[in-house]
Amino acid sequence: MTGPARRLDLDRVNTLVQTLALLGAGAWGVYTFVYEARIKPGLAPPAVSVTTALAKAGERDGHVAIRSTVTRRNVGEAGVRVLGLAYTVSGIRARFGPDAAAPERAGGTAFARGYDLDEPGTVILRQGKLFAGATDGAEPSDLNPGEAVSRDSIFYADAKAYDFVRFEVSLVYTKADDPPVRLRFETAASGRLALRPLGECRDEACARLRTTDFATEFSLW
CATH class of the missing domain: 4.10.220 (Light-harvesting Protein)
Structure with a gap:
């Protein structure tokens, strides 16, 4: 060549x-x-974070008005379908004295000298909402990745009866393209409002349900 x-x-x-x-x-x-x-x-699995901000909004006749701002945010990479949420607000009283001591409880390491708490407290407010997919005729509540939704509300607590309040949030959701699951509300022995599948739930859709729980406390002093 x-x-x-x-x-x-x-x-x-x-x-x-x-x-x-x-x-x-x-x-x-x-x-x-x-x-x-x-x-x-x-x-990617669905992932939703919940944050709660509590602030004093006013006071009258020994009752404190508290504004709650609950924010749910999609922190994952997949779209999310929120099926339901539940709020429980409990008033808790502290007992003080030289003989008062919070005992260590099963499953944890809680100990405080000089005071004890009347757990689980008295329920002041229970509130729940189901969205589309969990029940008929409800509005949808979908979150794209990075999207957040906030909800404000005001509740009232007797400052003479309680020393602080505990605000608990429970959120149930699935991926946006997963089959929805019908839900119902259930009140636990403690008075806390919870979300449960409606009827027996043994299929794959129920196995894909995700729950995010969050609690925060606010002093009435």
Whole structure:
């Protein structure tokens, strides 16, 4: 093979290699885009965080008005369908004295000298809401990744009867493309409002239910 012919063949091979490399890079870019935009979010589990901010809004006749701001935020990569939420507000009294001491309770390491708490307290408020998918005729409550929704409300506590209040939130949700699950409310022995599947729940949809629980406390002093 003569020199010019050989150089021509080498140029063709080099061009072919460069073309294949460009095609491969383009295909990888498309795959990466599709994976990040479609496949990866579809594989990610749903994740919702809950935060509660409590602030004194006023006081009259020994009763304290407390404004609560509950924010639910989608902190995952998949869309989320919120099925229901439940609030329980309890008033708790502290007992003080040299002989008062909070005992260590099963499943934890709680001890305080000089005072004890009347647990689980007295329920001041129970409030729940079901969204579309959990019951008929309800409004939807979906959250895209990074999206947040806040809800304000005011409740009242007797400062003469309680030393602080405990605000508990329970949130039940699934991925946006999972089958919805019908829910019901249930009141526990402690008085706390909870969300449970309606009827027997043994299928795969129920196994995909997720719950986020959060509690915060606010002093009435």
